[in-house]
Amino acid sequence: MTAELDDRAAPLAEKPSLRLRAREVIYRHTFLVRLTHWLNALAIFIMIGSGLNIFNAHPQLYWGLKGSELDHPFLAIRDMMVGGVERGITTIGSWSFDTTGVLGWSKVGGEWMGRAWPSWLTIPGNQDLADARHWHFLFAWVLSINALVYLVWSLGIRHVQRDLMPTVADLKSIPRSVLEHIQLKHPTGEEAKRYNVLQRLAYLSLIALVTGMILTGLTMSPGFNAVAPWLLDLLGGRQSARSLHFIFASLIVAFIVVHLVEVVLAGPINEVRSMITGRYAVPQEHDHK
Amino acid sequence: MTLFTRRRALIGSLAGAGVGLAGCDQIFQAGRLTESMSFQKVLAVAQTWTLHTQRLLLSGGQLAKEYQLADLSPRFKANGTLHPGGEEYAKQVAGSFADWRLLIDGLVRTPLSLSVAEIRRLPSRTQITRHDCVEGWSAIGQWTGAPLGMLLKAAAPVPTARYAVFHCADNLDGEPAKGGAQAPGQYYESVDLVDAYHPQSLIAYAMNGQPLDIPHGAPLRLRVERQLGYKQAKYIKRIQLVDSLHGLYGGKGGYWEDRGYEWYAGI
Numbered sequence: 001m002t003a004e005l006d007d008r009a010a011p012l013a014e015k016p017s018l019r020l021r022a023r024e025v026i027y028r029h030t031f032l033v034r035l036t037h038w039l040n041a042l043a044i045f046i047m048i049g050s051g052l053n054i055f056n057a058h059p060q061l062y063w064g065l066k067g068s069e070l071d072h073p074f075l076a077i078r079d080m081m082v083g084g085v086e087r088g089i090t091t092i093g094s095w096s097f098d099t100t101g102v103l104g105w106s107k108v109g110g111e112w113m114g115r116a117w118p119s120w121l122t123i124p125g126n127q128d129l130a131d132a133r134h135w136h137f138l139f140a141w142v143l144s145i146n147a148l149v150y151l152v153w154s155l156g157i158r159h160v161q162r163d164l165m166p167t168v169a170d171l172k173s174i175p176r177s178v179l180e181h182i183q184l185k186h187p188t189g190e191e192a193k194r195y196n197v198l199q200r201l202a203y204l205s206l207i208a209l210v211t212g213m214i215l216t217g218l219t220m221s222p223g224f225n226a227v228a229p230w231l232l233d234l235l236g237g238r239q240s241a242r243s244l245h246f247i248f249a250s251l252i253v254a255f256i257v258v259h260l261v262e263v264v265l266a267g268p269i270n271e272v273r274s275m276i277t278g279r280y281a282v283p284q285e286h287d288h289k
Numbered sequence: 290m291t292l293f294t295r296r297r298a299l300i301g302s303l304a305g306a307g308v309g310l311a312g313c314d315q316i317f318q319a320g321r322l323t324e325s326m327s328f329q330k331v332l333a334v335a336q337t338w339t340l341h342t343q344r345l346l347l348s349g350g351q352l353a354k355e356y357q358l359a360d361l362s363p364r365f366k367a368n369g370t371l372h373p374g375g376e377e378y379a380k381q382v383a384g385s386f387a388d389w390r391l392l393i394d395g396l397v398r399t400p401l402s403l404s405v406a407e408i409r410r411l412p413s414r415t416q417i418t419r420h421d422c423v424e425g426w427s428a429i430g431q432w433t434g435a436p437l438g439m440l441l442k443a444a445a446p447v448p449t450a451r452y453a454v455f456h457c458a459d460n461l462d463g464e465p466a467k468g469g470a471q472a473p474g475q476y477y478e479s480v481d482l483v484d485a486y487h488p489q490s491l492i493a494y495a496m497n498g499q500p501l502d503i504p505h506g507a508p509l510r511l512r513v514e515r516q517l518g519y520k521q522a523k524y525i526k527r528i529q530l531v532d533s534l535h536g537l538y539g540g541k542g543g544y545w546e547d548r549g550y551e552w553y554a555g556i
Contacts, residue, residue, distance in 0.1 A: 058425035065419065066360070068426035068427070070363070128323075130548065131549060134335065223515045224343065226352060227351060238427050
């Protein structure tokens with residue numbers, strides 16, 4: 001990261017009343033990080049939408065080698081008659097929830113329909129397994145190639161090792177960092193020029209989760225099973241792989257929610273600009289008073 | 290962000306959630322895009338990459354994983370046609386399929402017509418494999434049958450033969466074909482010769498040690514173990530060797546393929 005002074009801020013700094021606004025702008029994100037970030041965002045967005053459409057074709061999850069309606073799902077999103085009325089019922093283990101309107105039984109263009117995930121969350125919006133698979137597998141290539149380019153390159157230039165791997169001092173600062181995050185306090189000055197420990201762990205988790213998505217996804221492919229049967233054994237069978245695929249995707253959704261909230265809290269314009277142009281205005285102490 | 294306040298943050302988050310509520314589909318116009326034939330071609334690119342990558346990785350003719358008797362599904366879900374119906378099939382059922390013939394013809398030097406009893410007398414292979422439906426469920430079953438490659442070799446395909454097309458006795462009607470006129474509802478499937486000659490590709494006549502029952506495809510069905518369930522055609526009457534899939538039914542090489550699903554179902 002190279003520090004430089006923001007030219008536009010310089011003339012303002014000469015006026016005493018505005019001196020506090022003088023700010024340091026650093027080059028935070030390299031071109032490849034920015035490019036792979038947006039491709040990743042696009043691919044993940046489409047893969048979640050199309051993935052939910054695919055899920056709808058068989059809205060049950062199982063553990064183990066095999067599983068169908070004739071076996072025992074640990075999660076099911078169904079529509080069923082409850083007291084003579086159609087309801088959406090989501091079952092996890094032995095707990096059942098009425099999720100009518102969102103899960104199991106929801107409106108599609110004004111008409112109530114039995115579908116696990118609602119139309120507004122799926123790609124395409126209508127229930128179509130064939131098309132959802134086309135979207136999913138096209139963007140699976142985008143996601144995988146993008147992830148590979150990012151990983152090889154950022155390991156090569158030691159971006160992962162330098163900027164993402166937490167140092168011992170970082171690890172010791174976890175409790176303090178957790179507290180600061182709860183208080184919505186954001187680092188300023190020198191501290192804001194590097195990722196804090198929770199950020200580092202979150203980004204490393206995302207790398208692990210995307211890797212997990214790709215591996216569990218491949219393990220659902222009968223062709224790839226013949227290439228790497230050990231993956232089936234490692235993950236505990238095809239239905240376990242399918243369930244893990246769903247669980248990892250849920251964790252990625254959780255990451256995205258936290259990520260977006262943090263972007264908004266940390267200053268959305270500065271954050272989004274830094275991911276487009278690479279330039280990031282370092283927040284100063286007085287900014288947050 | 291000097292002017293930045295918590296309240297703004299909240300408004301920002303709500304606006305973000307609003308975009309979410311507008312729907313993934315609307316943002317990408319996915320529905321409209323999907324309808325467009327040129328975008329269908331873009332989407333189909335992935336299928337070609339998947340086929341070529343998997344073919345490269347499977348060039349050693351690797352086998353699908355085989356399981357143990359203890360792994361068998363207690364109840365193996367039957368899907369698609371559960372009974373082909375019709376007078377002709379009913380007669381076959383009444384006669385225990387004694388008159389059922391499997392015809393192997395098309396681009397072959399010696400067309401064959403085999404009875405189920407003749408096929409049962411041929412060398413057989415028994416395998417316990419997992420059946421993965423495109424919908425997402427899996428079931429494990431034990432299959433016994435004559436290796437497809439052996440049957441095809443007996444018919445001696447000519448060098449121009451590229452695909453084996455399986456004509457079935459069931460008619461699924463129902464769903465219209467994608468992007469065109471209603472394709473015939475007759476079930477059919479096809480594989481290329483790479484998969485046809487794979488050692489685990491069988492014309493199966495028994496499941497879990499019993500003759501195939503009607504919901505699972507009696508009297509003869511296909512097993513191509515490195516592909517999804519819809520490739521495992523049931524109630525097979527005829528195997529036709531061809532050089533191209535165009536001109537057969539909807540032209541995409543299978544009942545579900547004519548309705549938008551991938552011809553290569555290894556994924």
